Amino acid sequence: MAAADILSQPLVLAGIVGLIGTLAFVGIPWVLNEFFPYWLIRAQRDGRPTITTSSYAGRTALITGANGAYGSRAAKLFARHGVDTLVLVDVRDCAAVRDEIHAELDAAGKKRPSRILVWQIDMMSFAGCVKLSQLVRENLKTLDHVLLTAGILAFNRRESPEGWETSLQVNFLSTALIALLLLPSLKASPGNPNPPVLTFVTSFGIYPSSFTMGLPRGKDASYLRRMSTSKDGMQQAHQYGRSKGLLLYFARELAARVAASAKLHKVTITSADPGSAWTPLTNPNQEQLIPRLIMQFSARDPDYGATALVNGASAPAAANGKILHDFDSVPYPPFMERKSGKEAQKRVWDEVRREFEAKAPEVKAVYEMLDAAKA
Template identity: 25%
Template sequence: MASITQIISWIVRDIYHGWNPLPLPPAGSFGGQTVCVVGGSTGLGLAAAEHCVNLGAAEVIITSRDMHRVGVAKEYLEEKAQANANAAAAATGGGEAAGSSPPFRTECRVRAMILDMNRYGSVVAFANALKEIRRGQGGIDFLLFNAAVIQARYRPSPEGWQEELQVNALGNVLLALLLLPWLRAERRHRAAPAHLAFTTSSASLSNDASKWEGWSASGEGVLNHWNKEEYWPPGLSGGYPVSKALLMYAERELEKLVVGPDGKPWVIINSMEPGMVKTEIQRHVVESSSFLQFLAPIIIPAVFKTSENGARILIMGGLTTEEEHYAHSRQSDGEETAADRME
């Protein structure tokens, strides 16, 4: 569990970066790459996808469990891609000037795919479909796992797990396990490892995990304990901190699976913590309280980052080096990460 001092320092840093956003990476940072943003139809995910479009990606794949929503997001990103292409064409007089070329790729294909993290069948179907994209050509260059929910009340998924456990932890981990062997097989077709990044939260550090080992030893299990409605954590964030903590533990194990005999990763895995961001994810919590409905319009704009701002941190997960394999975006030990280099 994080100390009060650490939590206060993170909040202060979040507020600071809310008013002083990190600079974007250089133009063309995702030049020619294929990027997949899981949960990319709204909020942070859509903003991250837009950044990748603007930074030269050749193809951006976004997912949602809602076909209409992901279709609207696709049209929005296509408009941005077309605007970039038009601007590049105008800058070269409608074509390439003699002896010159555009500084980075401007054409970008946007692909919308259905993925419902609440259902294992949907996760398996999506993974199988994604594996067909650029098979034998290096696969996906950057995967950003951003799908998450916050519920104000206990709500079971169709699979029988509390929805936050299902979406935020189990769904994300299952998808990663299904894709990692494919990414490993594609490594021989790549000059450098692909990137896989998870959107995490400092809320995960608010858990007191001192009893978790006992639940595991007793046979009850940590997942089974938190899946019971009587143990579902009370408070504004419900089971969100628990689900994000479980995701962090799983990420540590995933990180070990991708390190080769030479000690180098064949997929670079990172967790990216965007801090407090104003998105739709808070809607259920706000709607559950008249007091929060009054307070949110005052506090959120003043303290929380915009999606565009927070997404600047998320896309750094696609720009880390092999030495930064599983380096958290928020370091306290003095080590510099990709996000730190942009400050």
């Protein structure tokens, strides 16, 4: 019997249709869960978080990317809720943000922070990260909240002076180095009942980029170098998500090691996702069909995203190592929970350590403290 005749038989056709239906029933949910769990961004789109800490009186908060849409709004939220010392960090001068905070508080009849420090650092270089840690040691006695919002979205491939693709340099490597260098300075103010909190900013963009984050073949092949090698076009479009994926690996490993350290002060490490919003960072997506459609489905007022970030940077000790959305923690992406994901996390930690210790020797003392596990 010819193939066409076989396919024309009703039972065969029914079987094929049933198989296609089964594959669709099983496959589509799997694909969505792996690469586009829309229910997460839908919940954030509809979420309306409010500040959960009634007062930051007597406390110190530091924000990188303080000129950005989220960083500047987060700074204003800390100030409105009584923070004592506010540190604004950016590659650009944040004096205008400071002046806006003063003007808004004066208009509302609220007390200004005792100090608003404005520091400029270049996160394209490790030297800029070291400079920030030195400024913290010289100027701050306590540090309750660190919110690392600094990030870039690079549509064209460029390399930093350190030899890394710029998205990986700023969003991942420099942010990770700052976190490590600030750990010894994280000390709660007398009026703060919780351990200090250091918060990374994570992103839904990790999910659609995850299929590009597989480990390279060969144990000697550098995972980070593979992630840093990209070409303009679709590959470069995934760099933001990949940089955030690497940062999430690092954040999870750091949280576990901080909790196990016998030499560091108790610190809570969280990753907070502000959700989607049209900001100067994301506005270039207006030019691209698929990103524009996703943003139209998910975007909300950036004030809500900033609120979620401030809450993430104020989380209790029980939130250590967790990903925080508006109202609760959410699971890690599926690829990170597999054996290959655990291996990738170890590779990220080990390769980053070699890079940092070679180019920023000041970090060696921090690694030694992280190596000292509790008995």
